Amino acid sequence: MSEATASQPAQRGVAMLRRIDPAVAASFGCILLLLLVGSLYSRSFLSPDYLLQQLKVASFLGVIATGMMLVILLGQIDLSVPWVVTAGAMMACAAAAHGTTGAILAIPCGILCGAAIGLLNGIGVAYLRIPSMIITLATNAVAQGLMVAYTGGFAPQDSASKAMRYLATGNVVPGLSNAVLVWAIIGGAAIWLLSRTTFGRAIYAIGNRERAAYLSGIDTRRVTMLAFALSGALSAFGGVLLAGYASKAAQSMGDAYLLPSIAAVVLGGTHILGGRGSYLGTIAGVILITLLQSILSVMQISEAGRQLIYGAVIILMLLIYGRQKA
């Protein structure tokens, strides 16, 4: 025992090092590389204003990717992101059109709509045993249908409430967008949830070996259902923030967030089959994806070329990471 106590600080150091995933380190390395390449094209690339702007853009993706991470850690996937984002934004704006009460309820209303779709996904996956890839794709289509029916296919006329706009574009801390603060709070909550609660540990356990988790008496179905509900709520919250940023919701505003949210989580070292990954990695992945998108537009590459390069880089990185200790 005395031996164990003496070597404890050393062990803690080893544990710390062990905790830094090579994938996370590589993501941060890539971020530095991108910044370097970007600075070659444009002086302003390294300016604080530009970087803070990037961080703000990243925070929308960051909120959405947080939910995606919970689901991927379970070994599942949530493909309903595009229209859950849109539904969250549209429903929040719709509520905001109903006077003062509506304005107050706008944000919770948007988030609850997302949580409801997510809950549906969760019930389908956990209790009805439908593969998540199928059920989330189906609820995405249903959400799309509902939104198109609601708007008649045109851009909705309702605009975002003041609170939504303040949350996305205001500055509590001078120079730092509130959206970044929101992401920071959600990120902190996610880290706490994943490491300090039985729910978080159960997510990792299920992602590693669902059968063993089930035989340990973990209520695997409830955990799975709740994770999907959280993912839906966070996607919708991302939509609410986006609507606040642009002052209104738009058709298919969420389409640009499905692949990036999955890519950000996986680039950050979360195993695509579940069970392994840290939130720090997801932060790195989100920033990396945002910078990549930004740099491609700074380089003034045509839209087609941008899409090509963007997709190719994601495939390449996933190939490299995906092969690690499978």
Add this chain to the structure above:
Amino acid sequence: MSAAEPLFRAEGLSKRYGGVIALDRADLEVHPGRIHAILGENGAGKSTLIKLMVGVVAPDEGRMMLGGREVTFSNPSAANDAGVVCIFQELSLIPDLSVADNIMISRPPTRLGLIDRQAQRRIAEEALERAGAGDIHPRALVKDLPLSRRQMVEIAKALSRRPKILILDEATSALTASDVTKVFEVLKRLRSEGLALLYISHRMHEIAELADDCSVFRNGRRISTFAAGTKTDAEVIELMIGREYKHAFPDKPVREPDGRPPALQCRKLGWGDRLRDISFSLHAREIIGLGGLDGQGQRELLLALFGVLSDISGDIFIDGDKVVIDSPVAAKSDRIGLALIPEDRKTEGLMLPMSVRDNLSAAAFDRFAQFGIIDRQQQSALIDDMIRLIEIKTASPDLPVSALSGGNQQKVVIAKWLMNKPRIILLNDPTRGIDVGTKQEIYRLLRRLADEGAAILLYSTDYDELIGCCDRVLVMYDGAIRRELAGAEITERALVSSALNVDDGEPAEASAQ
């Protein structure tokens, strides 16, 4: 034994899995036109021998001769090509394909690169005819056939490969008595056609009816070969028993009846046709063993008690109160207090890449978390206590459990449940594949837990363990409790004979007829 040159001969075959010697310089001769039965306890090396013969695994040492020439099979299809075909105990048919598709699954007849349906059907009909199942339509879907007919298709599938040696590994275990009779007619006809048949079964009376030669395996070696009918069942069982070493087991204290209701009681428990009419009582401070051959329902019984199986019939009582256990969550609740140490620690007991800490925590969150929030200090204290108590050898609780030795991994599986302070502990073969030293530690631990008031139900495939550890043993056969042994009755002889469903040498079926 005929003096003629054998069709197949194995010499000095050895196979090790890690530290476990599955087959130890075994030899065997197989002659054409004879049915050769292979007998042995669980883990005697029978299955390993078959796997070597059909190229599923490669031997570490030794050689195999087929028709006088040395052969090596790198995969099952090479063995099939050479004429060695096995029908495994699990049915290997694809339910949603037709009978003809299944029979021809590995190499369908082709014309211009496409499957030749007509030729396929013709070959299938021939094979079915030879298997004595000409009444099965080749176009029928396998899933529409009853189990016994599927077994016929399985035999036809094997025959379509034109085998010289046909191996049947527990091929009749899923069949009813009347189906077995039909299969036997087919096998006898195949024998008269000059095939060599290797027949593995735990049913003594089947072997008595069918076999020409018998070989007994024990501890990975062939102990004896003799012509069928020259030895009594009792003598055969003597040959199958007998181990080189004995474990040291802790003393069994005498338990006075305390008048309290049993910790766990089952009344007429059933599950489909896999569990039938199971009734027993398990008291606190008692270790009951579950014996019998592999796959006689022991695993299902433990899972049923733990709430994993649905549609269980019968009643379960905890401390005299009737309860419904419909999930592991319910089973581990304080009111019921069950724990299950599952069979396969790698897939059922542990999350291998996760830390020792996470694994030890998984079944006992409630012991150190309030409202779902983990109290880190309390968690660490409990985990450190448990690591010390069970003597898990790990440098740190934060190491992944996959870095531990097999024995220590098994200790983690047991410890993770002890964290939850269970009152009734179910164990599914907890010492399989671990070293002798750790085994002894587990025996002492089990006895200590019982002395401290736990009720323990232990399934083991190791007879020594049942004899040394258990106060009573329930021997299971075909989903039912065949016999209960207590105290001095628990002998290897009694265990083996009741496991084989014979009464100390007398076949039960024969006396029933």
